[in-house]
Amino acid sequence: MFSYVCSKFKGRPTRGTASHSGAVVYHRVNFSLEAKQLDVYVKFRKRALFPCSNCGAPDQPVRDIANHDRTWRHLNFFEYPSYIHAELPRTNCGKCNTITRVNVPWALNKPKHYFTLHFDALIIALAKDMPMNAVSRFVGEHDTRLWRILHHYVDNAIAAQDLSYVTKINTDETSAKRGHNYITIFIDPEQKNVICVTKGKNSRIWDE
Numbered sequence: 177m178f179s180y181v182c183s184k185f186k187g188r189p190t191r192g193t194a195s196h197s198g199a200v201v202y203h204r205v206n207f208s209l210e211a212k213q214l215d216v217y218v219k220f221r222k223r224a225l226f227p228c229s230n231c232g233a234p235d236q237p238v239r240d241i242a243n244h245d246r247t248w249r250h251l252n253f254f255e256y257p258s259y260i261h262a263e264l265p266r267t268n269c270g271k272c273n274t275i276t277r278v279n280v281p282w283a284l285n286k287p288k289h290y291f292t293l294h295f296d297a298l299i300i301a302l303a304k305d306m307p308m309n310a311v312s313r314f315v316g317e318h319d320t321r322l323w324r325i326l327h328h329y330v331d332n333a334i335a336a337q338d339l340s341y342v343t344k345i346n347t348d349e350t351s352a353k354r355g356h357n358y359i360t361i362f363i364d365p366e367q368k369n370v371i372c373v374t375k376g377k378n379s380r381i382w383d384e
């Protein structure tokens with residue numbers, strides 16, 4: 177993991193400083209048998225430069241630290257949850273004049289997102305075959321946090337769909353829960369892709 181962190185999270189050293197290879201450095205690891213978890217602490221190098229997370233302008237100096245212990249859950253270490261703790265710096269971009277938090281390469285840059293990309297991938301893989309409340313029990317996380325992962329990736333995948341080739345749409349109305357909570361699924365029958373899922377049924381949903 178550390179090689180991943182350092183190779184992806186690079187910032188060029190300020191002129192005249194020692195030749196640092198990466199902006200983020202491993203700081204320490206703590207494994208607690210009592211807490212049943214592994215904690216990995218990383219820091220950024222002093223005088224490291226980061227790209228602006230708003231406009232992408234490279235080599236922006238650190239303005240301040242937005243969070244001294246931003247934490248993300250990572251994949252398990254053996255059977256124990258592991259967590260990455262990091263200082264999260266902000267830059268004041270000289271190009272777009274915006275103060276933003278630095279993007280870290282191991283997680284989405286979202287305020288209420290508490291997991292690494294690898295953990296996101298695990299949840300998505302599990303959610304394909306398990307109901308979310310079962311996934312929640314399995315990983316020991318509240319399902320509200322897990323739904324946030326799924327909504328992010330599904331919404332992005334739907335927005336990125338190219339529907340220009342679609343010539344036919346089929347719909348399937350089904351009951352989402354016991355009772356009359358109906359959902360309608362729109363399907364591209366030729367590619368066998370789900371295009372959209374929405375609450376309700378009947379002709380009204382076509383207007384939405």
Ligand SMILES: [Zn+2]
Pocket residue numbers: 228229230231232233269270271272273274
């Ligand atoms: Zn910028």
